[in-house]
Amino acid sequence: MNTTDTRHDLSIYIHIPFCERKCLYCDFLSFSAQSGQIDEYVRALSKEIELYGAEFSGFTVRSIFFGGGTPSFPDEKLICGLLEKIFDCFVVDDRCEISIEVNPASAMKEKLIAYKKAGFNRLSIGAQSMSDTELKRLGRLHSSRQFLETFENARSAGFNNINVDLMSAIPEQDIDSYRETLMKVITLKPEHISAYSLIVEEGTPFCDMELDLPSEEVDRKMYHETKKLLSEHGYFRYEISNYARRDGGAAHSFECYHNKVYWQRGNYLGLGLGAASMVNNVRWSNIRDMKTYIEALSRESKTGISKIRTDVQKLSVSEQMEEFMFLGLRLVRGVSTEEFKRLFGRSIFDVYGNVISKYQKMGLLELYGENVFLRLTDLGLDVSNTVMAEFLLG
Numbered sequence: 001m002n003t004t005d006t007r008h009d010l011s012i013y014i015h016i017p018f019c020e021r022k023c024l025y026c027d028f029l030s031f032s033a034q035s036g037q038i039d040e041y042v043r044a045l046s047k048e049i050e051l052y053g054a055e056f057s058g059f060t061v062r063s064i065f066f067g068g069g070t071p072s073f074p075d076e077k078l079i080c081g082l083l084e085k086i087f088d089c090f091v092v093d094d095r096c097e098i099s100i101e102v103n104p105a106s107a108m109k110e111k112l113i114a115y116k117k118a119g120f121n122r123l124s125i126g127a128q129s130m131s132d133t134e135l136k137r138l139g140r141l142h143s144s145r146q147f148l149e150t151f152e153n154a155r156s157a158g159f160n161n162i163n164v165d166l167m168s169a170i171p172e173q174d175i176d177s178y179r180e181t182l183m184k185v186i187t188l189k190p191e192h193i194s195a196y197s198l199i200v201e202e203g204t205p206f207c208d209m210e211l212d213l214p215s216e217e218v219d220r221k222m223y224h225e226t227k228k229l230l231s232e233h234g235y236f237r238y239e240i241s242n243y244a245r246r247d248g249g250a251a252h253s254f255e256c257y258h259n260k261v262y263w264q265r266g267n268y269l270g271l272g273l274g275a276a277s278m279v280n281n282v283r284w285s286n287i288r289d290m291k292t293y294i295e296a297l298s299r300e301s302k303t304g305i306s307k308i309r310t311d312v313q314k315l316s317v318s319e320q321m322e323e324f325m326f327l328g329l330r331l332v333r334g335v336s337t338e339e340f341k342r343l344f345g346r347s348i349f350d351v352y353g354n355v356i357s358k359y360q361k362m363g364l365l366e367l368y369g370e371n372v373f374l375r376l377t378d379l380g381l382d383v384s385n386t387v388m389a390e391f392l393l394g
């Protein structure tokens with residue numbers, strides 16, 4: 001991401017809230033579709049794209065991300081039609097990163113071919129585990145064989161930038177089984193791997209079940225194993241849970257541009273049910289009620305957008321500084337002290353001097369590059385939540 005002048009750069013997130021069936025751990029805004037609902041939703045989303053395209057005519061789109069839910073669940077014609085609509089309504093950079101999340105249970109070969117043809121150039125496959133027992137335990141619909149087929153089909157459809165999502169700390173998972181998953185995925189040489197540990201969220205079926213979860217100690221071991229195995233196999237950790245191959249050096253890294261926009265506080269526009277946006281320090285979210293969303297966007301009115309926006313908030317300078325720190329420190333490169341000064345007109349050491357020196361002494365934070373960059377050390381990344389919490393100014 002270019003950090004020089006990004007005020008007119010834009011990233012677009014498209015939310016597809018439909019899933020064939022809900023996974024047992026999932027707290028994302030997703031559900032099974034009622035009859036006719038997908039078509040109605042896509043029509044409304046298309047209208048939203050059109051209205052925002054007019055509002056953001058001075059912006060250039062640098063990345064697009066279709067997430068969910070399961071974007072590979074609806075008919076591919078609908079999904080590709082939405083991408084085409086974005087091309088029609090926005091100025092899209094020729095090198096735009098265009099990702100789509102797919103579930104191996106629904107990402108059939110012809111769908112992958114259609115996505116590639118429509119302009120998607122990055123695929124994110126939700127594998128989670130290579131053990132069928134663990135996949136069943138999570139309530140996932142796919143099998144490890146289906147994941148392998150999806151991966152192979154994606155390669156033959158021409159995708160040369162593939163992310164694989166993995167999960168650790170799955171109920172009854174042990175370190176050997178997790179290692180086996182990692183090794184099987186590494187063998188495929190995806191360009192990018194996201195590895196998160198399971199969090200049991202309130203309101204999910206998992207929350208009401210008696211689960212035999214790995215201990216905190218085993219969870220930590222899995223986290224360290226991820227780091228170790230992936231770096232031994234050519235993956236560079238660029239964010240706490242994200243790893244990318246760097247073929248031919250840093251210039252050819254497969255780091256995800258879109259996600260870096262979130263961590264570096266670039267402009268992003270979230271379209272679709274419940275999607276979140278932040279543009280030039282104003283945050284808002286779309287409403288989460290499907291009926292109201294569809295109704296607001298089905299008429300020919302230009303006020304549809306204002307009817308679906310909620311929680312509009314102009315961030316104060318303190319809030320911007322806090323976010324700059326705790327989002328930026330998620331990245332292994334850390335934050336730039338010069339960028340802080342340029343954005344806020346104050347030295348980072350005036351604002352955060354005490355916290356910085358406290359954690360420097362503890363070996364959790366370090367300055368590097370002639371004191372231009374501040375980053376968490378390896379140890380600091382392991383306890384990142386504790387350190388980041390101290391950057392709140394309130």
Ligand code: SF4
Pocket residue numbers: 018019021022023026027028030068069070103
């Ligand atoms: S496929 Fe993803 S979004 Fe859908 S229920 Fe499962 S975890 Fe949630």
